[in-house]
Amino acid sequence: MKQDIDTLVTDICTVYPELTKEVASVRALVTELVTHSPKVDIDDTFKARLRSEVLGRVKDKVKPKVAVPWWLIYTVPVGVTAVLLLVVYPNLATAPIAEPLAPMEMENVSPAGSMMKMGGEESADMWSTTMEMGDAGLETSVMSADYFTATFSPDGRSINLAYAILSQSGFVVVSGPEGVVAISELMLPGEQVDVRLPMVSAVKSGVTYSATLYYDNGDGVFDLGIDLVAHDYSGQPVMMPMVAP
Amino acid sequence: MIMEQEAEIVKKAQAGDSEAFGLLYDQYLDQIYRFIYYKVFSKELAEDLTSDTFLKALSRLSSYNVDKGRFNSWLYQIARNTVIDHFRTKKTEVSIEDVFDIPHDERTVEQLDALSGLNKVETYLETLPARQREVIVLRVWEGKSFSEIATMLGGTEGSVKMTFSRSIRELRKKYGDTVLTWLLLSASLPFVTSSYYIDI
Numbered sequence: 001m002k003q004d005i006d007t008l009v010t011d012i013c014t015v016y017p018e019l020t021k022e023v024a025s026v027r028a029l030v031t032e033l034v035t036h037s038p039k040v041d042i043d044d045t046f047k048a049r050l051r052s053e054v055l056g057r058v059k060d061k062v063k064p065k066v067a068v069p070w071w072l073i074y075t076v077p078v079g080v081t082a083v084l085l086l087v088v089y090p091n092l093a094t095a096p097i098a099e100p101l102a103p104m105e106m107e108n109v110s111p112a113g114s115m116m117k118m119g120g121e122e123s124a125d126m127w128s129t130t131m132e133m134g135d136a137g138l139e140t141s142v143m144s145a146d147y148f149t150a151t152f153s154p155d156g157r158s159i160n161l162a163y164a165i166l167s168q169s170g171f172v173v174v175s176g177p178e179g180v181v182a183i184s185e186l187m188l189p190g191e192q193v194d195v196r197l198p199m200v201s202a203v204k205s206g207v208t209y210s211a212t213l214y215y216d217n218g219d220g221v222f223d224l225g226i227d228l229v230a231h232d233y234s235g236q237p238v239m240m241p242m243v244a245p
Numbered sequence: 246m247i248m249e250q251e252a253e254i255v256k257k258a259q260a261g262d263s264e265a266f267g268l269l270y271d272q273y274l275d276q277i278y279r280f281i282y283y284k285v286f287s288k289e290l291a292e293d294l295t296s297d298t299f300l301k302a303l304s305r306l307s308s309y310n311v312d313k314g315r316f317n318s319w320l321y322q323i324a325r326n327t328v329i330d331h332f333r334t335k336k337t338e339v340s341i342e343d344v345f346d347i348p349h350d351e352r353t354v355e356q357l358d359a360l361s362g363l364n365k366v367e368t369y370l371e372t373l374p375a376r377q378r379e380v381i382v383l384r385v386w387e388g389k390s391f392s393e394i395a396t397m398l399g400g401t402e403g404s405v406k407m408t409f410s411r412s413i414r415e416l417r418k419k420y421g422d423t424v425l426t427w428l429l430l431s432a433s434l435p436f437v438t439s440s441y442y443i444d445i
Binding site for chain 2: 004008011012014015016019022025026029030032033034036037038040042043046047050051053054055056057058179180181183185198200201219220221222223224225226
């Protein structure tokens with residue numbers, strides 16, 4: 001048991017080195033948790049009864065998987081879409097192809113006051129034109145303010161988040177070839193300055209790691225399988241590469 | 246049971262081989278029972294919910310995809326959902342994932358007895374979110390490694406290690422001095438720290 005407690009305490013102090021100063025109270029807490037672990041013996045009669053009940057049902061309950069041909073996976077959605085289109089637009093198959101509108105007509109259908117002109121060379125940069133339309137709602141909905149900058153400490157034993165601004169609660173997670181090496185505490189929306197990321201495992205000198213911003217799903221705990229990567233306005237993940245010293 | 250072997254056994258069970266499902270049952274029954282017991286602290290309820298878990302697993306076995314994750318991870322997910330569904334039927338307004346979320350006055354006599362045997366540990370676990378409790382229970386009481394817990398609950402080894410360490414750090418912040426005093430006291434009264442034994 002002592003060995004178990006030692007391992008647990010070492011793990012905790014690796015993640016939070018500052019706890020090495022408080023190791024006595026950490027050890028006391030871990031000892032208490034270990035000491036009071038309930039010992040659960042399972043009733044053999046229950047085990048045998050359930051086993052017999054479950055196995056007796058295997059043949060009735062298990063329905064072998066039906067193998068679906070690969071081509072069916074692709075053709076069925078296309079077919080369903082085609083049928084739906086024909087239901088919604090019954091004349092689609094016979095309708096003539098629309099003639100292109102003249103430049104003058106194009107200007108008439110564009111929003112009032114818009115600088116957008118679809119005819120000629122000016123239509124090339126659709127994105128910048130859209131931003132010039134003065135549609136503030138569109139602009140704020142696609143622009144993400146999330147940003148951070150992080151650096152390794154000179155000895156590579158910690159990571160400092162010099163500055164971060166978040167639109168919603170999240171975590172900065174640093175990962176490399178060996179997996180996740182550091183995870184920040186839950187950061188609340190707004191600005192964060194000088195946040196230290198505890199290391200989960202040691203990094204290798206000269207190796208490039210990436211720091212990525214994840215949004216918390218609301219439970220306050222980082223989970224790689226659940227929390228989503230934050231994206232900037234261009235759809236790119238909010239992340240930065242970091243080379244370990 | 247190594248992963249490749251297990252995948253083969255699962256495929257046989259999916260084809261209706263009862264002996265293969267028997268191997269999976271023998272491998273995971275104890276673990277699933279204890280996982281559920283630590284959530285409900287009632288022998289009878291743990292038996293009922295364990296039965297439900299294995300019967301659900303059996304009826305949904307054909308939907309399990311070997312390529313999408315370990316069998317035990319899938320099984321633990323069913324067990325967790327079975328426990329949550331059980332508490333949901335009580336129509337409480339707050340989300341209940343295990344016995345620690347149940348208000349004291351709504352716990353059964355058996356649950357109160359079992360929890361009182363945990364001494365202060367009950368108080369510590371109550372203050373943590375369900376996910377952190379699960380990680381502590383699996384790491385400390387079940388002796389699972391961080392990588393095993395990550396496979397069972399989802400996530401990475403690093404994130405589970407972080408969750409565990411953060412939970413202990415939070416508990417230390419809240420109860421650190423009290424625990425130390427209590428432990429020093431109990432060192433002179435060895436019977437106080439004796440392991441709590443639930444005979445079921």
